Amino acid sequence: MASPATKIFDDRRQMVDACAAWLVDRIAQTEGRFALALSGGSTPKPLYALLATPDISRRIPWDRVHVFWGDERFVPADHPDNNARMARETMLSHVPIPPANIHAMPTDGEPEAAAAAYQRTLQDYYGASALDPARPLFDVNLLGMGDDGHTASLFPGATQLDETAAWVVAVRDQKPETRITLTYPALASARTVLFMVEGAAKQPALTRVFAGDRALPAARVHADGDLVWYLDRSAAPAA
Numbered sequence: 001m002a003s004p005a006t007k008i009f010d011d012r013r014q015m016v017d018a019c020a021a022w023l024v025d026r027i028a029q030t031e032g033r034f035a036l037a038l039s040g041g042s043t044p045k046p047l048y049a050l051l052a053t054p055d056i057s058r059r060i061p062w063d064r065v066h067v068f069w070g071d072e073r074f075v076p077a078d079h080p081d082n083n084a085r086m087a088r089e090t091m092l093s094h095v096p097i098p099p100a101n102i103h104a105m106p107t108d109g110e111p112e113a114a115a116a117a118y119q120r121t122l123q124d125y126y127g128a129s130a131l132d133p134a135r136p137l138f139d140v141n142l143l144g145m146g147d148d149g150h151t152a153s154l155f156p157g158a159t160q161l162d163e164t165a166a167w168v169v170a171v172r173d174q175k176p177e178t179r180i181t182l183t184y185p186a187l188a189s190a191r192t193v194l195f196m197v198e199g200a201a202k203q204p205a206l207t208r209v210f211a212g213d214r215a216l217p218a219a220r221v222h223a224d225g226d227l228v229w230y231l232d233r234s235a236a237p238a239a
């Protein structure tokens with residue numbers, strides 16, 4: 001990876017504060033609809049909770065914000081592992097976002113059909129079935145990274161890493177649950193891709209990602225616009 005923009009914070013609190021402030025500004029500076037792709041897992045929870053606090057939430061024009069997900073565990077919407085449930089509980093149910101602006105991944109029926117349905121949702125929003133790098137799908141795509149270097153539900157060695165046509169695919173070979181994930185072309189279609197990574201457990205993988213080790217899925221993410229890493233000091237790559 002060629003010199004990613006990296007911001008390193010002393011701790012998680014500082015990282016989350018900075019990320020929220022940046023996001024609020026970015027939404028304010030954007031005219032019309034604002035498409036925000038969310039990640040799941042544990043890392044973004046404090047960010048979502050902060051965005052829902054009255055002081056921050058009132059500065060966000062929620063009626064203009066549309067939320068999507070980069071990936072989802074294929075479990076019922078009320079399951080504790082459901083990424084959209086986490087975002088609803090920490091943020092979306094506490095802010096005045098119109099329900100029609102919440103575009104969760106479906107998790108019923110067959111995973112492949114659900115992935116195809118979500119691709120149609122994205123294409124309807126985008127207004128085209130082919131991505132144009134000059135007109136990104138997302139204003140901001142928030143991503144996380146697992147200890148093994150996975151991002152969204154793109155895991156090391158998975159066949160989905162090679163997908164170049166579909167925007168959304170099913171991931172059947174991960175345990176314990178099947179997943180749905182955006183593919184690299186869709187993840188890249190963003191004015192800003194912002195990774196948030198925290199904790200010493202991620203430092204070894206992050207060191208490899210920053211060294212350009214393409215075996216780790218996070219290392220292969222590009223952005224049509226900017227790609228930025230927000231890290232806490234314990235996750236920061238070894239020099």
Ligand SMILES: O=C1O[C@H](COP(=O)(O)O)[C@@H](O)[C@H](O)[C@H]1O
Pocket residue numbers: 039040041042043044070071072073083143144145146147150151152153
């Ligand atoms: O499984 C997932 O893991 C990654 C990283 O999660 P974290 O708990 O280590 O923060 C997350 O970005 C992804 O959305 C999620 O489905």
